[in-house]
Amino acid sequence: MPSRPTAAIILAAGRSTRMVTDMPKVLHEVCGRPMLAYVVDACRAAGVQRIIAVVGYQKEQVIQAFANEPDIIWVEQTEQKGTGHAAMVCREALADFDGNVVVIAGDMPLLRSETLQLLVDTHKKQNCAVTLATAVLANPTGYGRIVRDEYGNLQGIVEESDCTDEQRRITEINPSYYCFDKGLLLSALDQLKPDNVKGEYYITDALHILVQQGHRVVAITAVKAEEAVGVNSRMQLADAGRIMQNRIQSNLMQNGVTIVDPPNTWIDIRAVIGQDSVIYPFSYIHGRVRIGKRCSIGPFAYLREGTVLEDDVVVGVFTELKNSTLGPGTRARHLSYIGDAHIGHRVNVGAGTIFSNFDGRQIQQAVVGDDVYIGNGAILVAPLAVSSGRQIAHGAVVRDGGPQNEGGAT
Ligand code: UD1
Ligand code: CA
Numbered sequence: 110m111p112s113r114p115t116a117a118i119i120l121a122a123g124r125s126t127r128m129v130t131d132m133p134k135v136l137h138e139v140c141g142r143p144m145l146a147y148v149v150d151a152c153r154a155a156g157v158q159r160i161i162a163v164v165g166y167q168k169e170q171v172i173q174a175f176a177n178e179p180d181i182i183w184v185e186q187t188e189q190k191g192t193g194h195a196a197m198v199c200r201e202a203l204a205d206f207d208g209n210v211v212v213i214a215g216d217m218p219l220l221r222s223e224t225l226q227l228l229v230d231t232h233k234k235q236n237c238a239v240t241l242a243t244a245v246l247a248n249p250t251g252y253g254r255i256v257r258d259e260y261g262n263l264q265g266i267v268e269e270s271d272c273t274d275e276q277r278r279i280t281e282i283n284p285s286y287y288c289f290d291k292g293l294l295l296s297a298l299d300q301l302k303p304d305n306v307k308g309e310y311y312i313t314d315a316l317h318i319l320v321q322q323g324h325r326v327v328a329i330t331a332v333k334a335e336e337a338v339g340v341n342s343r344m345q346l347a348d349a350g351r352i353m354q355n356r357i358q359s360n361l362m363q364n365g366v367t368i369v370d371p372p373n374t375w376i377d378i379r380a381v382i383g384q385d386s387v388i389y390p391f392s393y394i395h396g397r398v399r400i401g402k403r404c405s406i407g408p409f410a411y412l413r414e415g416t417v418l419e420d421d422v423v424v425g426v427f428t429e430l431k432n433s434t435l436g437p438g439t440r441a442r443h444l445s446y447i448g449d450a451h452i453g454h455r456v457n458v459g460a461g462t463i464f465s466n467f468d469g470r471q472i473q474q475a476v477v478g479d480d481v482y483i484g485n486g487a488i489l490v491a492p493l494a495v496s497s498g499r500q501i502a503h504g505a506v507v508r509d510g511g512p513q514n515e516g517g518a519t
Contacts, residue, residue: 121215122165191309
C-alpha cells in the first residue's frame with residue numbers, strides 16, 4: 110500500500126505578549142536563524158510534503174523572511190482566537206489534500222526531525238486518528254498537562270490555566286507535536302468550543318473530542334525534555350539558544366573541530382568549520398562564515414557574515430573580519446579589522462592593521478595579492494589593490510586603488 114502523504118500546519122500567528130516585542134515571535138533568532146526556520150526544516154527533513162504556515166501578527170515580515178522558500182503555503186489568521194482556530198483557517202489549504210496532518214507550534218526551534226518522523230511513523234503503523242508525542246519535565250509549569258486514565262490511556266490535555274491542583278502536579282506535558290488523520294482533524298475542529306479560562310479555541314481539545322468519540326488516540330512519550338522547550342519569553346529564548354549552541358558545538362566536535370572552551374564560544378548554526386581547526390575561548394562566529402581545515406581562531410576573535418578562511422589560516426586575538434576572504438596560510442594574529450577584503454595566500458597581516466572599507470558614503474573593497482607583508486599598524490584605505498609580493502611599511506597609510514600607487518609601500 111502506498112504510504113499516505115503528510116502535510117504540516119505550523120502555527121505562527123500569535124503576537125506573543127510574554128516576549129514583550131514588536132517583532133513576530135517566530136522571527137526571533139536562535140543561534141542565527143529565526144525560530145520558525147528550524148520548525149520548517151524539521152518538517153521537511155521528516156518527509157512532510159506540504160507545509161502550511163499560519164501567520165497573523167505582522168505577517169508580511171514573516172512571509173518576507175521566507176521569500177526564498179516558495180513552497181511554503183501561507184495562510185492568514187486575521188484574529189488570533191487560539192491554536193485550534195489557527196488550524197481551522199487551514200481548511201481551504203487542505204481541500205485537495207488527502208493524508209495525515211502534523212500540527213505543530215512555530216515557537217519550538219529545538220524539535221528534532223527524528224522525533225517528528227517517529228511521530229508520523231507511529232501514527233501510520235498504529236493506524237491512529239491522532240498521535241501525540243509527549244515529554245516528561247521536572248518542571249512542567251506553563252505547559253498543557255497530559256491526562257491519562259488508570260490504564261494509561263490518553264484522556265485529554267488540560268492547559269495550565271484550566272488545571273485542578275492535582276492535574277498541575279502531572280509532569281507529562283504536551284510539547285505540541287501532533288499527527289492527525291486529515292478528515293478526523295477537520296471534523297474535530299468543527300466541534301471545538303472556546304469554553305476555557307482564556308476563551309480560545311484549543312487544538313488540544315480536538316484530541317479529547319476524538320477520544321470521546323472512541324477513535325484511536327495514542328500518546329507516545331518520545332520527546333526529550335530539551336526538545337519540548339516552547340519559547341514564550343526571553344528567558345526561554347535564551348534557554349533554547351544555549352541548548353542549540355550545545356548541539357552546534359557537539360556536531361562540530363564530532364566532525365573534528367577542537368573547541369577549547371565550549372561555554373565561552375558562540376558559533377552560528379550557518380557556520381561551516383573544517384577538520385583540525387581550533388577555536389580558542391571568547392570567539393564569536395556570526396553569520397554564514399566558512400573556515401577551512403587546520404585554522405586557528407581566537408582567543409577573542411569576531412568573525413562576521415561573509416568571512417571565508419581557507420586552510421591553515423590564523424586569526425588571533427581581538428581581530429574582526431567581515432565579508433572577507435583570507436587565502437591559505439594567511440595570518441592576522443593581533444588586533445586587526447578586516448572588512449570587505451580579498452586577501453591572497455601566505456599574507457602577513459601585521460598587528461593593528463585596519464582595512465578602512467567605508468568612505469562615509471559607501472563600502473569599498475580591497476584586494477591583496479599573495480605573499481604580501483603588511484607591517485604593524487598599517488591602514489589600507491579601500492578601494493585598493495596591493496599586488497603580490499609587496500611589503501607595506503609599519504604605520505603606513507596606503508591609499509588609492511592600483512598596485513602602481515601604493516603610498517607607504519616599500
Ligand atoms: C501550547 C499548547 C500547550 C503546550 C504548549 C507547548 C494549546 C491550547 N496549548 O500552549 O498545551 O503545552 O503549546 O509549547 O495549544 N498561535 C496561532 N494562533 C493563535 C494562537 C496561537 O498561530 O490564535 C500560535 C502561536 O504563534 C505559537 C503557537 O501557536 O507559535 C502556540 O501558541 P502559544 O500561545 O505559544 O501556546 P502555549 O500557551 O505555549
Ligand atoms: Ca508556546
